[in-house]
Amino acid sequence: MPVILAIESSCDETSASVCADGNILSNIIANQTIHEAYGGVVPELASRVHQQNIVPAVQQALLNAKVNKNDIDAVAFTRGPGLLGSLLVGVSFAKAFALAKNIPLIEVNHMQAHVLAHFIGDHQPAFPFLCLTVSGGHTQIVLVNDYFDMEIVGQTLDDAAGEAMDKTSKILGLPYPGGPLIDKHARSGNPDAYKFPEPQIPGFDFSFSGLKTSILYFIRDNVAANPNFIEENINDICASVEKRIATILLNKLRKAAEQYGITDVALAGGVSANTGLRQGLQQLGEKLGWRTFIPKMEYCTDNAAMIAIAGYHKYLKGEFIGQEIAPLARMPF
Template sequence: MTHPLTILGIESSCDETAAAVIHDGKIVSNVVMSQLIHQQYGGVVPELAARAHETNIIPVVTAALKEAAMEKEQLHAIGFTQGPGLLGPLLVGSCFAKSLAFSLGIPLIGVHHIQAHVLANFIDDPKPHFPFLCLTVSGGHTQIILVKDYFSMEVLGETQDDAAGEAFDKIAHLMGLGYPGGALIDRYAQEEGNPQAFAFPATHMPHFDFSFSGIKTVFSLFIRSKTPAFIQANRADIAASIQAVLVHMLLDKLTKAAQKSGIGTIALAGGVAANSYLRQQLKALAAQHHWTIFVPAIAYCTDNAAMVAITAYYKHQLKAFTGLDAKSLPRYPLRA
């Protein structure tokens, strides 16, 4: 008799220490501990992030096992984010995962961070059918990915400089909103913000690629030309206007990729997939073009370990295990 597979997933690629347990293909716990220390710096400080992971990882893993009503001896494998990400934080997670797997005598499964974001779409029902296009948008990555199978993915287009999530954070910082900025831009835009109040130029790139450095420069010049009182008085309109341009840049390329490929199954992934305006506009496009769309729950968009656990679950079925001597940063055909 085959017992249900139980896997612990660990995520530590940036500033979220996370652990999750998947049992028989279902996520039964998902614990995330954020690092508030970075707020005072307006962005993630890698060394401070690594130290915080060292402090947080045992309590977070313990909490995930407790929430799942599991003992570590019941685990069949350990999945962990192998890369890409910040080197120090990745090393904390990988060393902990290797040590735990070695002590329990169970397999270790390295997980590609971007693949995990994409496969977050398979945590809950309904699940997408292959092939589908996935717009993966986060603080470090912006890509349109053709997903042919769980581990057969082709990047059709990606940012040539900054990621969309990083642009959201930088723009929020320039407005004095704090960090992390993407959620704050979204929140203020919803306060009756007019997305057409201010005109910001979109960046046009060939094929399905993106560029967000130029719009950050334009926005910086705009903010510098305004008084603090003006920015405060027009905060909602400014947030809504810049958000609209960024979202339309993303969806314009996604629409072109869908039309060129003839694929009408579309998914979102990554932290920016939690943006309410992006979700709203994608839903409108889906109705217009007769797409079938999939968007993970918000808890599975931002960095989390549930997406690591589900990816490790599918890799375990292929016996795609990782040696204890594996380097932290993997070399996958999926560019990231």
């Protein structure tokens, strides 16, 4: 029964998790509030706060799991992609822990781990399945044939869906992080109040740069006519933007599922916490006869539990890495 300690530090969440025989025993996430004053993640500050959080997070993960550090059989860690300074903290800690305990190291691709979060718990998709992975920096449709046999069949050509939400929140004057606030306002708004364009991109790829521009011009023109436009209509604006982003994503996902003949369809990544997108997938699944899979909220955003489950399956395959390993800001999928 392998016991694995997992470390995640790709952006601004410091997370540690303990997994025993494929079961998550603990999942500690230390968020960084320091970036709120800057309206976005400041890489240098993120890496410094990771240094402050990494040891307490690991200690709490071991305590919650009721596991002694001497019982750990391997250390899994996010190698990339992500912010290089942030990754360096997690990678360095993992290497030092493994070296001190003379146990194996397991490198994990952050984006693959988002997909494998669906194997935490009992409600799991069957291979092959499609996974729509949506985060602040990535938007991908992934054909998953096995735990580590994955193919990106569609991805964004420019900006990610999460970036479109973040940009919208800034245009509306919402504080950082804006994604959850757009979700909150959208719950009280009319999603059909305003119509935003859907990019006509061939195949299964996405583009969100044009949508961002159209939202910017829409707000600019309406505020020029009515200075109180945002304040008076923020719920409807958020609901309409959220609906357009969700339909762009789900229309492509539907086409991919039809072409590949897939009926097990999953959603992953930080933006998968968005209520409108989650409901949209479930409704589309009911309409088309899909089995749909969405991780629990705590496994949607960046977390070490998904690193742990990926590390567990790599452990079973004996896929270990040496101490010469270095983080990769851009890591091939």
